[in-house]
Amino acid sequence: MKNNFLVGDLVELTPVNLEKELPLWEKWDHDSDYQRQLNIIPARQLSATSMKEWFEKDSPNSALFSICERKDGKTIGFVELDGYEWTARTAWVGIAIGEAEYRDKGYGTDAMNLLLKFAFRGLNMHRVNLSVFEFNKRAIRSYEKCGFKYEGTSRELIYKEDKRWDVLNMGILQRDWEFLQTLEK
Amino acid sequence: MIGTSLFIGNEIELTALDPEKDVEVLSTWTSDQEFVKEFMEGNFRPYSAAEFKKAIAEKIKKANETFGAYYFAIRPIGKPEIIGLLVFGWIWHSQQTGRLFLFFEDENALMKFGDEVMQLALRYSFMELSLHRLWTELSDHNPAKMAIFERAGFLRETQRAEALFYDGKHYDQLDYAILKPEWKKLQEEVLYEK
Secondary structure: OOOOOOEOOOEEEEEOOHHHHHHHHHHHHOOHHHHHHHOOOOOOOOOHHHHHHHHHOOOOOEEEEEEEEOOOOOEEEEEEEEEEEOOOOEEEEEEEEOOHHHOOOOHHHHHHHHHHHHHHHHOOOOEEEEEEEOOOHHHHHHHHHHOOEEEEEEEEEEEEOOEEEEEEEEEEEHHHHHHHHHHOO | OOOOOOOEOOOEEEEOOOHHHHHHHHHHHOOOHHHHHHHOOOOOOOOOHHHHHHHHHHHHHHHHHHOOOEEEEEEEOOOOOOOEEEEEEEEEOOOOEEEEEEEEOOHHHHHHHHHHHHHHHHHHHHHHOOOOEEEEEEEOOOHHHHHHHHHOOOEEEEEEEEEEEEOOEEEEEEEEEEEHHHHHHHHHHHHHHO
């Protein structure tokens, strides 16, 4: 029997299939723009072996999923919930659509909603945090669609290209996300 | 550049944190929820002196090897007792940012020495670590600590709704930061007033 807990309209969240997906991660990471939208730390090139070590660190405080589009079953990106804090019941989310042709078409929003479902209905989290770079307008729009609220700005946290950039901080509470679910569908 | 101490203030000084000597006192601080949650990255329980000594020694060893953090014990000048802990963590040299952790043994010490420690901390951050941005995370249940940071020129940037939990209640997490140009401007104003 298949449990459809993490299946949405456009995508499904699945465990990472290392053998199949490591080459995809390598391809995505070779695009420096991709890394610069995702990480504050300097963009770098990790070997498949180093990446594998990172993947295989099974942490009780995080969950990493591949985002698979449902039509062809193609892996288009990843989404991760990490940094669980079990007293306030908070966690952090990171998401990326590595396959460029799937950006701006609702796949990321659908995947984020599934991750929020995992966080709130699966883990009973109280709150989910995220940070997004000021130049990533597409992501900001997507997060707002999922119900994330803007809570402030970390000024000049990023220093790249000899310029300083802000990072926007957003968050969503379990009760607010559940309320949105009663409005939609 | 030479001539003004980075470590010695008027009443307090920043010295090495010594797991052997300081742990008897420091381990008693682990009964404070805010301290232990921040210091032990969310692993929230009181620690025995032996356990805490090991934890501190590991942190200091890692910091000394990676230059990713800097630990200081705050003591009254010339005296052995530890009255506070000053830590610069999350140092990202590539982005010139870091996080400040500041703890005192009690609110009395915070009120008495907080401003002085903060002046040393800011000077160390901007003039020695050469950071551009220094940030901290506070809880909205601690107005005395907020006041110290606000007086020093930190700006409240982000208010994360219900992101913290102390003693049965959720509290908002307040993220504060100060940038080097802002700190330098404050230094000029202080000189002008003198």
